[in-house]
Amino acid sequence: MTTLREPGAGTRDASPRSSPQPVRVGVLMGHESALDEVCAILRRRAPEIDVVVSTTGWLQLVRSPRFPTDVVVVDYDLADAVSLEGRIRSCRAAGAAVVVLSRSGAEEVRRRVVDAGAAALLTGPVPAADIVAAVRAVAAGAGARSAQRRDDTTRQDEGHAARAFASPRLSQGEEQALRLYVTGRSTQAVAAAMNVQYETAKTYLRRVRAKYRLVGRVAGRRSDLIDRATEDGYLR
Incomplete structure (x- = not known):
């Protein structure tokens, strides 16, 4: 407990x-x-x-x-x-x-x-x-x-730091899929919870990973996404 x-x-x-x-x-x-x-x-x-x-x-x-x-x-x-x-x-x-x-x-x-x-x-x-x-x-x-x-720290350094910890802008569907996935659900369970097809949920999660990669943050594994979701306040 x-x-x-x-x-x-x-x-x-x-x-x-x-x-x-x-x-x-x-x-x-x-x-x-x-x-x-x-x-x-x-x-x-x-x-x-x-x-x-x-x-x-x-x-x-x-x-x-x-x-x-x-x-x-x-x-x-x-x-x-x-x-x-x-x-x-x-x-x-x-x-x-x-x-x-x-x-x-x-x-x-x-x-x-x-x-x-x-x-x-x-x-x-x-x-x-x-x-x-x-x-x-x-x-x-x-x-x-x-x-x-x-x-x-100069303004330029601060700008670099901000970019290093930048959070990607997720769509509503991508954010919902991420929140569900990082709580331990399988992709199939995410799809069921969102009332969408399996491939749609899979696409949402693929886009989430791609957007994190674009801002320089690792998101290849579930554990990586759990870390990113925690850092960005999605895992609450």
Whole structure:
């Protein structure tokens, strides 16, 4: 069962002697016990870290009015229709850096996490101090990179970035087919849901893939389309 937690009051040191900039953190874990543990670690050991959203469901995270956060702690082993890569890239596109926790340190795990652009990967039984240190380091790095981009990015660079993340303009039929397909339906099931012929649904999906390719975004596989739909807000 997916759960979404409201941020708890916790125990904070209200002393005015030290007031570091708060770090807003989201936590996404596959099991409630792990969710409780990670949230407790961050709240107890890092007064400057504010866990503003914690959940066991991806859609609950991205639909939260508190998202995006500065950092999102993500469970590698979370079972979800949206791929790990899609979750990481969506967080990054929204402006949140990602720390991934994984029980396994296998090369395949590292490759997926690094290729998707996560800021940090912690593997195996992770000491509480390491989780806190990783979130702090990633938050500091994200802040520095953000400031650097504001100082150095020219209008031309901004134009290039906008084109890199451009969303294709889909027709009503194409959008409906995409929304149905990325929820796990087969092309035949998409056709039935839309009350159209199989070939018509197939054509809609082919056009969706072609339009994403035209703006430089991979959309060849179902998992790719799930990632694109998540990034563009269709998977809600």
